Amino acid sequence: GDSVTQMEGPVTxxxxxxxxxxxxxxxxxxxxxxxxxxxxxxxxxxxxxATKADDKxxxxxxxxxxxxxxxxxxxxxxxxxxSDSAVxxxxxxxxxxxxxxxxxxxxxxxxxxP
Amino acid sequence: NAGVTxxxxxxxxxxxxxxxxxxxxxxxxxxxxxxxxxPGMGLKLIYYSVGAGITDKGEVPNGYNVSRSTTxxxxxxxxLAAPSQTSVYxxxxxxxxxxxTEAFFGQGTRLTVV
Numbered sequence: 001g002d003s004v005t006q007m008e009g010p011v012t013x014x015x016x017x018x019x020x021x022x023x024x025x026x027x028x029x030x031x032x033x034x035x036x037x038x039x040x041x042x043x044x045x046x047x048x049x050a051t052k053a054d055d056k057x058x059x060x061x062x063x064x065x066x067x068x069x070x071x072x073x074x075x076x077x078x079x080x081x082x083s084d085s086a087v088x089x090x091x092x093x094x095x096x097x098x099x100x101x102x103x104x105x106x107x108x109x110x111x112x113x114p
Numbered sequence: 115n116a117g118v119t120x121x122x123x124x125x126x127x128x129x130x131x132x133x134x135x136x137x138x139x140x141x142x143x144x145x146x147x148x149x150x151x152x153p154g155m156g157l158k159l160i161y162y163s164v165g166a167g168i169t170d171k172g173e174v175p176n177g178y179n180v181s182r183s184t185t186x187x188x189x190x191x192x193x194l195a196a197p198s199q200t201s202v203y204x205x206x207x208x209x210x211x212x213x214x215t216e217a218f219f220g221q222g223t224r225l226t227v228v
Binding site: 032034036041042043044045046049089093101102103104105106107 | 118172
């Protein structure tokens with residue numbers, strides 16, 4: 001079945017450091033790929049997405065590129081802020097037939113220190 | 115916009131008790147989902163629905179039941195609470211336009227079974 005593997009956390013960085021969170025996937029066909037973010041005490045919210053190979057999703061300084069050849073969707077940010085501290089989830093959606101389900105990775109906790 | 119609303123936010127249950135977690139959305143989304151989130155395990159899909167009157171099992175349905183009598187509401191029922199059901203529960207809804215989509219999450223219900 002479909003699955004998402006993301007790097008184990010926690011990740012601790014200083015403010016203005018470069019961030020990479022790795023995500024790889026296995027899926028039949030060509031899924032859409034997502035990064036969701038969960039701030040403390042809140043539900044998940046969409047950070048960015050890409051729907052086909054070589055698409056780059058971007059939002060709030062975060063970027064991720066859909067790489068079909070390496071089945072990857074790594075999240076990057078050039079300069080993190082304390083406010084970026086959260087749990088980040090990589091996810092895929094493969095719509096088989098009439099169903100539509102999101103499959104999530106286990107999440108990566110990011111802590112950014114001032 | 116209210117989005118996805120879950121109630122209650124917190125609940126403590128005794129073993130063997132039952133309860134219903136409420137979820138309602140005001141975005142006219144066809145797809146709705148229940149996930150549970152356990153530390154270090156990401157999100158696991160419990161049940162989902164592709165429209166009113168249609169529900170199906172996800173990865174971890176045992177011990178839960180759902181119904182979908184309206185587009186807006188998707189309650190999750192625990193009949194005989196067990197300590198293994200201690201978790202944070204998230205309801206989500208989504209739309210689909212072509213190959214693109216986004217899921218919207220509620221703020222979660224933190225359930226403790228003692």
